[in-house]
Amino acid sequence: MWNKILIGIFIISMVETGLHVEAQYEDKRCKCICxxxxxxxxxxxxxxxxxxxxxxxxxxxxxxxxxMPRIADKIKGKEREFCPRCQCKFENRNTSIIKFVVILVIWVISLLVVYMLFLICLDPLLNKRVKANYQEHTNEEDDVTLSGVAGPSVHPMGARSNVLNRVGHQQDKWKRQVREQRKNIYDRHTMLN
Incomplete structure (x- = not known):
């Protein structure tokens, strides 16, 4: 009951506020700064x-x-001194395009936030699978010979798991190379070939 009354009061106050500032948000308006x-x-x-x-x-x-209709009684006869100091500009704008662009920007940002949250939730699941099936490899040639001998993957997730493992291995290998490169550049001042 009270919720309906409060919502009604809120809506009425918003409508009244909108009526008072109506000229400020028109598509065509005159803006004077004095x-x-x-x-x-x-x-x-x-x-x-x-x-x-x-x-x-x-x-x-x-x-x-x-x-002048607003302040004529305050300056009384000094209109010729006051008016040249005022700048009046007629502004013509399209508020419907402005509203559309704002809604579009908010929608795109919301979509990106949802996508980011999805990736944040998905990242631990992918890293868990990669880390659980991780086998350290010392040489790329060993990886090629093992995959040829062992045959197709018998893991329940099949080829998908195999792809995730390879991506994880490549990522770890790349991280090791970057670490080694940084160590060589910053500590030994040499570059890898």
Whole structure:
């Protein structure tokens, strides 16, 4: 019961907030940035710049039509000094394309996060299989002769397990080579041939 009331209050407050900032998110809008009123009135009460966003036609996007109706009573006769300092720009944008791009980016990032979590969960399973079936090889020729003599793999996982073992062996071999190369380069200052 209380949940429904709270959800209703939340929705009403969101709708009211959306009504108050409607001109800010229109596809066509006029954005005026002006200095503080203290620059014309010679006082230090207000020091912040003024920004006004309003939904007006392109031809009415200027200081006289956007700013003056709001502050005419405050500056009283100093309009000619204040308006040249204002910058008014008419902005035309397509919010539906912006929304589409944002949703697309969020979707791609979510997909990558799910893929990363899948790989994180899969990694221990693959490493467990590779480590359990690991047999240390000292020479590549021994590996070739053993595979020719032993025949096909009789492991329950069959060829798939064999491929994983070979990948694991190659990875371990590569890691050993990298370790040896680092040791030679950093300790002995020589390079492998």
């Amino acid at each position: 200095p503080s009123l203290s620059s014309v009135l010679n006082n230090t009460k207000e020091t912040e710049r003024m920004m006004v966003i309003e939904n007006v036609p392109r031809l009415k996007c200027d200081c006289e039509n956007v700013i």
